[in-house]
Amino acid sequence: MDITFKDVSYIYQANTPFEHRALSGVSFHIPSGSFVAVIGHTGSGKSTLLQHLNGLLRPTEGKVMIDDYQISAGEKTKDIKSLREKVGVVFQYPEHQLFEETVAKDIGFGPLNFNVEPKEIERRTGEAIKAVGLPEDLLQRSPFDLSGGQMRRVAIAGVLAMNPEVLVLDEPTAGLDPSGQREIMDMFSRQHKNNNLTTVLVTHSMEDALRYADHIIIMKDGEKYMEGAPLDVLVNKEELQRVQLDLxxxxxxxxxxxxxxxxxxxxxxxxxxxxxxxxxxxxxxxxxxx
Amino acid sequence: MSYFIEFRDVSFRYREDQPWVLKDVSFHVQSDEWLAIIGHNGSGKSTIAKLMNGLLLPQKGEILVDGVQVTEDTIWEIRKKVGMVFQNPDNQFVGTTVKDDVAFGMENHGLPRKLMVERIQTSLAAVGMSDYVAHEPHRLSGGQKQRVAIASVLAVAPQLIILDEATAMLDPKGRLEIMETIRNVQEDQDLSLLTITHDLQEVVKADRVIVMNQGSKWLEGTPRDVFSEKDKLRNIGLDTPFVTKLAAELSAAGLPIQREPLNHQELLEDLWTLHSKM
Structure with missing residues (x-):
């Protein structure tokens, strides 16, 4: 799905003493099928940007277009539920959101909410747990008996089971050990290719951005600072140092x-x-x- | 033989019906030394840290801290000597201001008020957070929070600080802040340092490295010694630094690289020497 931001600004708690402008005048276009890395420091607006991708936030000014869906100030987005079915978001530390009695129920929770048939849920659950590299006999266990790395994978499987067309990943490997990080990123890369996804990855890792993305957006103080192909953006030492990023x-x-x-x-x-x-x-x- | 910490054939398991998490582990930490422990999740690294200040007690073997065996009776004495900073900065705050938070540990150890006031100042100064005395901890950035956590530990004046993946949740800038802070503090005060980490940039700066695998001590030596065993490390699925990998490929391509490089500079120096001889 194509993603377009047009002059998007977002202000938290507008018209109060706590007013805070998190995004200002951000425009970009992500063609369907791209793998985009969004980089920037804490407070640069990355997470706010990300929450616009499935309509969790609505721009204060400007508009966001995702395929045929339009999200703009003051207007109700038509069919936002079906947008959320197509845009899968893996939030930071997604394992904190596990809650069901069994791994299978947790993975199937999303599809169940969107009225997917039980047979189909079962099929997708089996597929998703395989995709994240966990054995199927974990399905009947409680997610809370698993290790941290396994819980992370279960949470990710829950997003994959929605069969999303857009994958939004907010630092999906934070806190994992290096081999776990590599496995998870390679898995997302496979999903991206095999299922023709559009993927947006928020990351601090210049290495991951270079390895996996075909397009880079760098954010600074709520504005788009740089944008382009990895080999153009990630070689520019002076520009990157200005936003305290390393090559x-x-x-x-x-x-x-x-x-x-x-x-x-x-x-x-x-x-x-x-x-x-x-x-x-x-x-x-x-x-x-x- | 004056080791600050000594593990003698230590084994540990969480329950009797569960496998051993640590198996006959022996090693020591010297005074003023920086020891790094690396290994996979589940290799027993964090268990070692928890055994060091009595959060866990071993079923076999013994652990000596500054000559005193860690037992139920000695843990309070030992916790004054061994401070710990954990991974998640948000889980370590109890006070409503930075000052209260730093005071909390000292209150637990019953330090007199006058000394507490003094130590709050010196420890916050040591981590560069003096301007934040009255701030609310939860409003700080991740790197700032970890610096306050370190100040809280410093305030109790320990002889060893354990950083258990204390930089894992930080962004690159926060990570750098913490490691600089720690280095400064270690240089100023007579401190031993134990870091448990996945960050290879951190490991190469340590004095000595222990590699844990499946509950056993698997390799021990200087960072240079350890990373020369790159094939072994790869066999248990551990990563090596970029320069280590590049040096191996350069050797394979026919360049006689003499020493295992620990950073870009070392490798470039060696390449330059080779170049001059060609």
Whole structure:
């Protein structure tokens, strides 16, 4: 589904002494099928932006268009329930929202609310638990008997069981160990490709943004600060430092190597093995004057 | 032999019908040392931390803190010496102001008021939070909250601080703040530091590293020693730093890399030396 923000502003507690402008004049267009990473510091407006994607928040000014749905100030969005069926949101620490007696009931809770047939719910539950890499015999266990990492996966399975067309992920791997982080992100990447999803990932990890996204939006103080392809946005040291973000480590290293050897290795998502070959050629080359 | 902490063949399980979480673990922490413990979730890392200040007691073996064995009778004495900062900054606040919060730990240890007032100031200054004495803790950023949590621990004047994934929930800026704070404090005061972490950038800065796997001590050494065993680490599914991986590929591509690099600078220096010789 295409996602378009047009001059979107959002003000918390407008017309009170606590008024706070969280978004101002944000515009962008995300074509259907994109994997977008939204980056920015705490307080940059990322989470507010995200809550507009399924109509949890309505813009104070401007409008948000998701496919044929339009969310704007003062107007009731037609059919917002069906929008929420199509936009699956994985909030931060989603395991805090588990509540059912069994894992199966928790995963099936969303579809049940949207009147999906019991047979179909069962099918989707089985599929979703497989997708997140948990054994099916967990289905009859209480979610509260599971480890933190398993609970996170159950919560994510609950979102996948909705068969969403848009996946919105708010730091989905925060607090997991590195191998758990990698597994979860690879799983989202597979879902994205196999099911033709449009994915919006809010993250602090420049590495994840570089690895998974095809488009980057950087937020600063409620405004869109930069936008573009990862290899354009994530190589720009000065611009990123201005918003206290670092270059991804591989790009940092290549910049330093360029300074040392006077020769650039352009980064095009090469594997580390490939980078090593290119670097070896420069080190052995000898003709560089450093 | 004056180790600040000593684990002697320690085994622990939560219940008798459950498997051992720690199996015959022995190691020590020296005074002024920074020891990092890494390992998967479930490898026993956090259990070690909880055993150190008596939140848990072992079924087998013994744990000595500053020469005193950790038992039900000694835990209060030991908790004055061993402070802990946990992962979630929101779960550690009890006071309505930053000042109250820092005072809470000291009240529990029955410190005189005059000393408390003094320590509130010095410990908040040490973490760069002096301007926030009267602030409400829940309105601070994640990094600021963890700095206050560290101040609360410092105020009790411990000899060892345990950071149990204390930076895991912070954004990169908050993470940096905390590690800088900790380094400064450690340099100023005679402190031992134990960090339990997944953050490899943090691990390479420690004096020594212990790798835990399935409840046992699996590897121990300097960060350089440990990361030279990258194949072993990969076998148990642990990640290694970017420079470690790159150095391995450079060796495979025919460059004789001599030392295991811990950061970009070290690797670039070695490459430059090789380059000059070619």
């Amino acid at each position: 991804p480590e591989v790009i940092q290293f290549l910049h330093q190597a360029e300074k040392q050897f006077g020769k650039a290795i352009p980064y095009q998502k090469q594997s580390i093995a490939q980078l090593a070959k290119e670097l070896t050629a420069i080190v052995k080359g000898g003709e560089s004057n450093g």
